[in-house]
Amino acid sequence: MKAEIANAMVKSGKNIKEALILFDSALEFFYEHDIEEELLPCVLDITEELYEKKMHNSELVTFIENHLNCISILDQNILMQRFLYIKGLNCKNNGKNQDACRYFVSALEDFPIFLPSIRARAINALNEIFQNYIVKYPKIKIFQNNSSDNKDIILIVSSSLYESYISLILCKHIQSIIKDKDRISLLQFHSECKIIFNLTRLTENFLQLKEFDKKNDKVLLYDCILLGLRQLNLNDRCCQSENKRQEWMIIVTDLVDKGSTRSFEEVYSKVMESGINLIVISMVLGYKRLEDLADSTKNGLVFYIKDDREVELVFREFEVFLCPDKEMYLPSSHEDEM
Structure with a gap:
């Protein structure tokens, strides 16, 4: 429950510091019962929101890296795609646009299972990079054709x-x-x-x-x-x-x-x-x-x-x-x- 409340608070953009304190409390409970990998989807949600708001949290990224291998292969495909998107955001926020593009493209192309929401976000991020840094940029937005x-x-x-x-x-x-x-x-x-x-x-x-x-x-x-x-x-x-x-x-x-x-x-x-x-x-x-x-x-x-x-x-x-x-x-x- 604490994790879900913290997630909602981060998404609302209000009281983010309080939300992270609440989430740390939830993590302690899951660590005590040795089931912290069950929090991974929620950690990804929160980390995505933070990095899209250009707020970095290396501890959450490390948590994701340490627990991705504990998940089934099917879920790994989905969760890894989300993690690559987060890593792309991190590079983009720090001006490392070439690395950011590499992560975004990997999230778009390297998996047999795709989350449409992540696909749309990665395309938007690529489009923003190309518009800002390339004189004649590719038609990235076309890939959001519905x-x-x-x-x-x-x-x-x-x-x-x-x-x-x-x-x-x-x-x-x-x-x-x-x-x-x-x-x-x-x-x-x-x-x-x-x-x-x-x-x-x-x-x-x-x-x-x-x-x-x-x-x-x-x-x-x-x-x-x-x-x-x-x-x-x-x-x-x-x-x-x-x-x-x-x-x-x-x-x-x-x-x-x-x-x-x-x-x-x-x-x-x-x-x-x-x-x-x-x-x-x-x-x-x-x-x-x-x-x-x-x-x-x-x-x-x-x-x-x-x-x-x-x-x-x-x-x-x-x-x-x-x-x-x-x-x-x-x-x-x-x-x-x-």
Whole structure:
């Protein structure tokens, strides 16, 4: 009870000194009964509040460090994420911004289980650091996107990825991010563009890429993007304004456009006018035109994959981006084998 009262007092910002005295009294009781690790979540709560108020307490930090290993592995993932956030705050408050960024990024990326509240705070802290200290800072706030429960997703995939490791991981993560009321359409491209299926609710194991016969050396990526936009436009005409759905386009490609009948400038203009959200996952590194395309949208992001070792990490980040409110994400490949 004393610990809970102390926690409430710290959160209110009043009588913090008295709150810490009260908490010390609670700690003595738990030490006497050799159950002090049970206080760890409360200690984390209080320490987070103190460090966000730029009030440091090294004794509480030491307590957390000494007792994290006493917790189950599942709880450790959550509690360690919170502790890394606290360590990031400590560095940020002391002007050690590079170390702060390292801790915040670790809290965001290094765990299979995420607390949405910590994720949001870490992103805010990173955004503040970048705004204050970097002339052209990354679009960190975009990672706080809150995607709607009613999404229309146009998925565009190059046919050369058929039966690849990337296509396997893609299908797994798409199944994970799709909610009950979401709809998805699958398009594939290479020397031609094909609609594999129109906007529909995704049933289990329904998302499967098709094999294409390559008729020439063209890569009709731009044409396929416009075909996807046309699907969304047709759907908009059928929906009343109160039933408007959040629209996403996801492009997964290992190819550079070659020979599309439509120019990049036309595609850029149409995408910008459409108001869609755009995610690009590219195996072509430094694909400047797709970066420009993503920058033209409100929620636009480009992920690059250098080799198969990065596939799981990129698609996990992709899933986190689309589902920032989730606490559990798909395990990486090495976790699957355990």
